[in-house]
Amino acid sequence: MIVNEQLPGVEECEGSLKNVLDALYVINGKWKLAVILCLVQSSKRFNEIQHEVTGISSKVLAKELKDLELNDFITRKVYPTTPVSIFYEATEYSGTLKSVIAELSAWGEQHREKVKQSMRKQS
Amino acid sequence: MIVNEQLPGVEECEGSLKNVLDALYVINGKWKLAVILCLVQSSKRFNEIQHEVTGISSKVLAKELKDLELNDFITRKVYPTTPVSIFYEATEYSGTLKSVIAELSAWGEQHREKVKQSMRKQS
DNA sequence: GTAACCGCTTTCCTTTGGGTAAGTAAGGAC
DNA sequence: GTCCTTACTTACCCAAAGGAAAGCGGTTAC
Numbered sequence A, B: 001m002i003v004n005e006q007l008p009g010v011e012e013c014e015g016s017l018k019n020v021l022d023a024l025y026v027i028n029g030k031w032k033l034a035v036i037l038c039l040v041q042s043s044k045r046f047n048e049i050q051h052e053v054t055g056i057s058s059k060v061l062a063k064e065l066k067d068l069e070l071n072d073f074i075t076r077k078v079y080p081t082t083p084v085s086i087f088y089e090a091t092e093y094s095g096t097l098k099s100v101i102a103e104l105s106a107w108g109e110q111h112r113e114k115v116k117q118s119m120r121k122q123s
Numbered sequence C: 001g002t003a004a005c006c007g008c009t010t011t012c013c014t015t016t017g018g019g020t021a022a023g024t025a026a027g028g029a030c
Numbered sequence D: 001g002t003c004c005t006t007a008c009t010t011a012c013c014c015a016a017a018g019g020a021a022a023g024c025g026g027t028t029a030c
Helices: A010-027 A032-041 A046-052 A058-070 A093-122 B010-027 B032-041 B046-052 B058-070 B093-122
Strands: A074-079 A085-090 B074-079 B085-090
Touching: A010 A032, A010 A093, A010 B010, A010 B032, A010 B093, A032 A046, A032 A058, A032 A074, A032 A085, A032 A093, A032 B010, A046 A058, A046 A085, A058 A074, A093 B010, A093 B093, B010 B032, B010 B093, B032 B046, B032 B058, B032 B074, B032 B085, B032 B093, B046 B058, B046 B085, B058 B074
Parallel strands: none
Antiparallel strands: A074 A085, B074 B085
16 A cells, blocks of 8 residues: 555545535536636627637527526626627636636646657657 | 726636646546545555445446546556456656645635525525 | 456446527617 | 517537446456
């Protein structure tokens, strides 16, 4: 039995697993982060988002927007113009994802580098 | 058009999106992190893992172990006992996930608290 | 022999995520 | 009246993920 002292212990792991899975559940899917990042830049209308997040269908975008609103990452605002215009904007709460995204981004980048290197070695 | 100055800008977002998606691709799935966390505590045999990660089927566990080995998170070690015993152990590289897991865990925890609170308000 | 255990693999089935395309209600342009 | 736009919804389809259960080759126990 080999125990790695540098890594977290049993209790810490089991406690955090639930948290991590909860976090991933929210962040997960092909489009959620793309939509959040799109709206963090500026608030936008449905068709604008669909144009900017290339490849997403209206069905999926509608679903993602509902999910994100339920999780309080974005707000749906209806302006009483004629006809009404509907804007989606990122909430302050979506800012709490900043450090999570930063960590994931840093890790993802170094991981891609590592994969590239190991592919060079093999060829 | 409302721009949130406290959040990252356009370039930063678009650059990091790819990295984040790469990271999520590796981490993703119902079982990967559970298996990693299980093996980080100590190296284990197939049946031990299957017992500890409750609910995983042998088919899925076998697949996850292969994936994790390919991505260099774990090593498959065969010991020449009779019969041979096969141990899986976490590599040093799986330690690089530590800060990612820490962030995800912290965020997931506070998010769950927040969801609980907003459910109390509604009821 | 027979049964059981280990480390899987195989088969079959269901669920989930997502894609395509069409439709629709409300309003505006011509 | 007819068509266009906006913000979706609906219906149908497909592929990948995952679950259940059985099988399998090798080995040990009795």
